[in-house]
Amino acid sequence: MAINKETETQYKLLRTAMMDAFAAVDMTGRYREANQTFLDIVGYKREELLELHRHALTPEKWHAHENRMINEQVLVRGYSEVFQKELRRKDGGIVPVELRIVLTRDPDGKPIGMWAILRDITDRIRREEKLRRFQHSVESSPDAVFWINAEGRFSYVNEQACRSLAYSHDELTQLHLWDIDVDFSREQWGPHWEAVSKAGGAQLERRHRRKDGTVFPVEISSHQVFLNNQKHHVSYVRDISKRRKTDDELRFFKHAIDTAPEGVFWMTQNGIFIYVNDRACKSLGYTREELLKMHLWDIDPTFPPERWAAHWAEMRTIQSRLIETVHRRKDGTIFPIEVSAYRLPYGDEESHLAFVRDITERQKAAEDRNRLEAQLLQAQKLESIGRLAGGVAHDYNNMLGVIIGYSEIMRTKIAPGDPLLKDLGQIQRAAERSKNITQQLLAFSRKQVFEPKILDINDLIHHFEGNLSRLIGEDIELHFIPSQDIGKIVFDPTQIEQILMNLAVNARDAMPNGGKLTIETNNVVLDETYCREHAGFMPGCFVRLSVSDNGVGMRKETINQIFEPFFTTKDVGKGTGLGLATVYGIVKQGGGFINVYSESGQGTTFKIYIPKTTGETEVLTASDSGPPESGSETFLLVEDDEMVRSMTGIILENLGHKVISAGGPEEAIEIFEKDHASIDLLITDVVMPKMNGKELHDRLKSICPELKVLFMSGYTTNVIVHHGVLDKGVHFISKPFSINELAAKIRKTLADA
Known part of the structure; x- marks a missing residue:
């Protein structure tokens, strides 16, 4: 393009008035002119721009492409095709642009520079990105999607549509609706089109x-x-072959689950919606503009904002999940939903896509089934409560019998008119009132209301140990091994207790001659490999509750049926066959999983996996006040001081323990070699003649490696350390000690692994 003075004046007026950006460079690439539109885009003043080379405003990744366009097109034919690149603003920001470069020449035809006419395409790229997101969400749908035009031909189908019908995309878009619908004809299309159009x-x-x-x-x-x-x-089509089969099986509940069209929600990492479809807006009563200013927790009242970060991190592990929760409409009404949620990496971004379905009708249809399950669960629970009440009443009646008996004996030994008779009468009246309470307890039974809470399962089990002990009887040892720093769970504490009672009863019946029942808790992570080998499991972080017995065990054939309702191996009249089925139902309703491991003659272990959560725990603790905790274990007491040994023995016996006393290490070794199996704990002085307590414990561990020990001493900690006692994990109590202190230390020693 040859330019004279008059032409230059005309072009100057043109580039000043034009809406597109304009810039001119000389053949070295240095800027020589630009209009205000261009200056606004790059953020430079005109005098600043004229000091720059064109590469200074173009990110390096575009240099080769721009040079190629200049060398292969501009210098050859005088102009380039329209192409895209980016400009770097003065403030560092990047602006996508579309441009054409034109070669300028002097009157002799010699190239003297280049003009660039360009425009900012930021808004267009955003629109294209939004369109790609929409198309991606449709292609990700688990339903087949068909767009049908007025002639009945498929103008668009997604991948699921092709997979469901086994056609290629090109084949399917050449077909009509009546080519795939068995009961639909070409003649029916016209009336059908009009009817659907009229109804919307x-x-x-x-x-x-x-x-x-x-x-x-x-x-x-x-x-x-x-x-x-x-x-x-637009038709969303779902294969309902499996649901048809399920509907037949649930015919007695007289309903058919009608699945509503799905709402689509696209969320960013901050939990805000970046896309919602029409069905999502209609189901919640919001406009699209209103929803796009909201977060997930604004429509799900059960999902607190502080839980979002953990949910986002968990989805990176499990990738997808199917859950049931509730949504709240704009008018405040609550309705239940089923959510299929997926993690979707898209370019450099990460988001979540959720397909949401209203399941109000399905839940209504399930109410009859839930009522029946609640009745069966309550019957099982009442049976356990009745036995528990009997055990409690038996314990109380034994104690009250002693009180009443001794009161009556004392009354016979007190002279008439003695003031103590009045006090003794009060004791007897109180005992009689307590007796009436135990009689009421035997007849007690009422329906419980279940309320899920954020729990520390260790605290709950600690509080329930006494009930389990009475339930299983004195001939079965109960051991609880809690994990430190156990994760929190969301569960109904009453249901956890129901699980423990049912499994304890099952274990008790498997150990007719007595045995050991062990309860353990752990934090675990289930990966995809483990879940592929265990049907029904999903990856994630869980709290594992293990309940083990050393009873008769089960054959494989029995294990395969134990969770079936009404299946039982017990004699007629001795079991309903609903205990383990109830456990299975509770675990599943809580979002968990259950496994059982057993061999004939080798005992049984149930492992229950409950999803971890975050939040403040409702602490379930007993009162700190009260008498020291008693027990029924057998202890070997080794103390060379006769009075201390006697006093300690009396304390332990008053706490309910059986005590075997030894005046020194040699006597203790002789006793242990004869009968170590019955001894639950070694309580020994540290400093003794010939052999200290540490050496004694090491000697006895060669006979029984699992032997636990509580060391006693009147020496300071430094002295004990010099004797090599207080290694990590060693339990120690200083003399003198109170009954409460000794009882607490014993319980901690026995509880530690």
Whole structure:
């Protein structure tokens, strides 16, 4: 383009008035001119720009491409095709632009520079990105999606549609609706199009035919849309073969689950919605503009904002999940939903896509089944409560019998008119009132209301140990091994207690001659490999509750049926067969999993996995006041001081323990070699003649490696350390000690692994 003075003046007026950005460089690439639009885009003043080379405003990654356009097009034919690149603003920001470069020449035809006419395409790229997101969400849908034009031909189908019918995309877009719908003809299309258009949509069940001729039932949700002034019917189609089978099995509940069209929610890492479809807006009563300013926790009242970060991190591990929760409409009404949530990495971004379905009708249909399950669960619970009440009443009646008996004996030994008789009468009246309470306890039974809470399962089990001990009887040892720093769970504490009672009863019946019941808790992570080998499991972080016995065990054939309702190996009249089925149902309803490990003659272990959560725990603790905790274990007491040994022995016996006393290490070794199996704990002085307590414990551990020990001493900690006692994990109590102190230290020693 040759330029004279008059032409230059005309072009100067043109580039000043033009809406597009304009810039000129000389053949070295240095800027020589630009209009205000260009200056606004790059953020430079005109005098600043004229000091710069074109590469200074172009990120390095675009240099080669721009040079190629200049060398292969501008210098060859005088102009380039329209192409895209980026400009770097003065403030460092990047602006995408679309431009064409034109070569300028002097009157002699010699190249003297280049002009660039360009425009900012930021808004256009954003629109294209939004369109790609929408298309990606449709292609990710688990439902088949069909767009049908007025002629009945498929103008668009997603990948699921192709997979469900076994056609290629090109094949399917050449077909009509009546080519895949078994019961639909060409003649029916016109009336059908008009009816759906008038109603705005339709929900129906049909039969579709695959390419190989096989027929399968589908559920269709269809609605009308306009695109480019053309009317289309958009149909979401779902294969309901499995649901049809389920509907037949649930015929006695007299319902059919009608699945509504799905709402689509796209969320960013901050939990805000960046896209929602029409169904999402309609189901919640919000406009799209309103929803796009909201977060997940604004519509889900059960999901607190502080839980989002943990949920986002967990989804990176498990990738997808299917859950049931509730949504709250704009008018405040609550309705239940089923959510299929997926983690979707998209380019450099990460988001979550959720397909949401209203399950109000399905839940209503399940109410009858839930009522029956609640009745069975309550019957099982009442049976356990009755036995527990009997055990409690037996314990209380034994104690009250002693009180009443001794009161009566004392009354016979006190002279008439003695003031002590009045006090003794009060004791007897109080005892009689306590007796009445135990009689009421035997007849007690009432329905419980379950309320899930954020729990520390260790605290709950600690509080329930006494009830379990009475339930299983004195001939079965109960051991609880809690994990430190156990994770929190969301569960109904009453249901946890029901699980423990049912498993304890099952273990008790498996140990008719007595045995050991062990309860353990742990934090575990289930990975995809483990879940592939265990049907029904999903990856994630869990709290594991293990309940083990050393009873008769089970054969493989029995294990395969133990969770079936009414299955039992007990004699007629001795069990309903609902105990383990109830446990299974509770665990599943709580979002957990259960496994059982057993061999005939080798005992049984149930492992229950409950999802971990975050939040403040409702502490379930007993009062700190009260008498020292008693027990029934057998202790070997080794103390060379006779009075201390005697006094300690009396304390332990008053606490309910059996005490075997030894005056020194040699006597203790002789006793232990004869009968170590009955001894639960060694309580020994540290400093003794010939052999200290540490050496004694090491000697006895060679006989029984599991032997636990509590060291006693009147020496300071430094002295004990010099004797090599207080290694990590060693339990020690200083003399003198109170009953409460000794009882607490014993319980801690026995509880530690």
